Amino acid sequence: MKKVIKILGLVLGGVVLLLAGFCGYVAAVGVPTYDPPSVPKINVAVTPERVARGEVIAQIQCMACHADKDNRLTGKHMDDVPPMFGTIYTKNITQDKEKGIGNWTDGELLYFLRTGIRKDGSYAFVMPQYPNLADEDLMAVVAWLKSDRFPVQASKREPQSSELSFVSTLLTHTMIKPLPYPPSFIAKPDTNDLVALGKYTADAFGDCYACHSGDLIKQDKVQTEKTEGYYGGGIELVGEKGQKIITPNLTFDEQTGIARRYTKAQFIQAVKGGVRPDGSILRYPMAPKMALSDREVGAIYEYLKTVPKINNDIAKKTAELQLAQK
Numbered sequence: 001m002k003k004v005i006k007i008l009g010l011v012l013g014g015v016v017l018l019l020a021g022f023c024g025y026v027a028a029v030g031v032p033t034y035d036p037p038s039v040p041k042i043n044v045a046v047t048p049e050r051v052a053r054g055e056v057i058a059q060i061q062c063m064a065c066h067a068d069k070d071n072r073l074t075g076k077h078m079d080d081v082p083p084m085f086g087t088i089y090t091k092n093i094t095q096d097k098e099k100g101i102g103n104w105t106d107g108e109l110l111y112f113l114r115t116g117i118r119k120d121g122s123y124a125f126v127m128p129q130y131p132n133l134a135d136e137d138l139m140a141v142v143a144w145l146k147s148d149r150f151p152v153q154a155s156k157r158e159p160q161s162s163e164l165s166f167v168s169t170l171l172t173h174t175m176i177k178p179l180p181y182p183p184s185f186i187a188k189p190d191t192n193d194l195v196a197l198g199k200y201t202a203d204a205f206g207d208c209y210a211c212h213s214g215d216l217i218k219q220d221k222v223q224t225e226k227t228e229g230y231y232g233g234g235i236e237l238v239g240e241k242g243q244k245i246i247t248p249n250l251t252f253d254e255q256t257g258i259a260r261r262y263t264k265a266q267f268i269q270a271v272k273g274g275v276r277p278d279g280s281i282l283r284y285p286m287a288p289k290m291a292l293s294d295r296e297v298g299a300i301y302e303y304l305k306t307v308p309k310i311n312n313d314i315a316k317k318t319a320e321l322q323l324a325q326k
């Protein structure tokens with residue numbers, strides 16, 4: 001008996017030592033770096049069509065995280081990130097050659113937006129990657145970044161640097177990894193197929209699933225529908241006043257989903273205008289997606305009808321949270 005306990009003790013001690021060693025290693029190396037990539041040699045032509053389309057995507061994506069209070073992309077504090085992940089600032093991505101990204105080639109930008117890897121091999125893991133965006137749409141974003149639009153004009157302003165928590169760093173050694181550069185061309189969806197258009201709008205650049213699913217970390221960015229609790233809501237985010245806000249369940253579950261409350265027109269009004277059918281305003285971090293067309297948002301509604309229903313009562317969870325906070 002004593003021997004068994006001794007062996008158990010040794011094994012446990014070994015495990016603890018290994019874990020401590022791993023944590024020490026993670027703390028020492030920080031976010032891992034990768035081999036400098038060979039970036040595609042592509043020169044993106046700046047056409048008015050591309051700039052216009054790039055602006056739509058940028059308004060939903062890049063602006064939400066990178067725009068300062070003057071609406072320029074000089075970077076800012078990401079208030080909605082829960083504190084356990086650290087204090088995160090985005091970067092200056094204006095055309096300034098020194099403080100911004102004026103020196104990046106188009107290929108470096110395309111590679112970075114797909115994978116999260118910079119040309120020196122460093123990994124910007126908080127920055128979302130866009131593995132499913134069509135090649136043409138990704139080039140539209142790059143064209144917009146190179147355009148004469150106000151938000152991207154060169155600015156020397158430098159935001160503060162991020163302080164990642166140990167949890168964040170640990171995640172980059174375990175669950176969060178850069179994405180591979182797509183092996184082949186990614187086409188735009190058939191815009192006559194509303195369900196396909198809806199999935200593309202919601203998952204490839206609307207990022208609706210990233211907030212409206214079950215977990216902020218257990219997400220599959222490539223096969224988005226494999227994300228934990230896909231569209232069932234339940235992620236705790238931080239609101240404008242520092243309060244916790246649980247993301248709603250967007251599935252068509254009869255009891256707990258949005259279907260019982262929204263018609264398609266009301267859904268479009270909520271997503272684009274930020275107002276619920278009862279007149280209440282949707283709070284930050286749910287930003288009104290004015291840049292999307294009615295057709296695109298209507299298509300998201302059609303797509304959500306096809307998503308497996310999840311019974312997850314967010315109203316109840318919110319009530320419990322409010323009680324606990326009192």
Ligand code: HEC
Nearest residue numbers: 058061062065089090091093101123124125126127128141
């Ligand atoms: C959810 C917030 C978020 C969104 C949306 C976002 N970014 Fe970022 N981005 C970040 C953060 C945070 C960093 C800094 C990451 C780091 O330093 O590790 C960053 C870094 C970058 C960098 C690297 C800059 C540098 O100097 O290293 C580029 C380029 C960039 N973003 C471009 C974009 C573009 C283009 C879009 C829109 C398609 C976009 N980002 C959307 C959060 C975001």
Ligand code: HEC
Nearest residue numbers: 206207208211245247248270271276281282283285286300
């Ligand atoms: C940054 C995270 C985030 C993203 C991205 C996001 N949402 Fe939301 N959404 C929220 C939060 C948080 C709320 C709850 C707001 C509140 O309680 O006032 C919400 C509320 C909503 C509501 C209202 C539900 C209700 O309770 O009546 C709808 C509809 C909605 N979102 C649809 C979408 C769609 C469609 C997209 C993609 C185009 C999207 N959201 C992207 C966080 C997000």
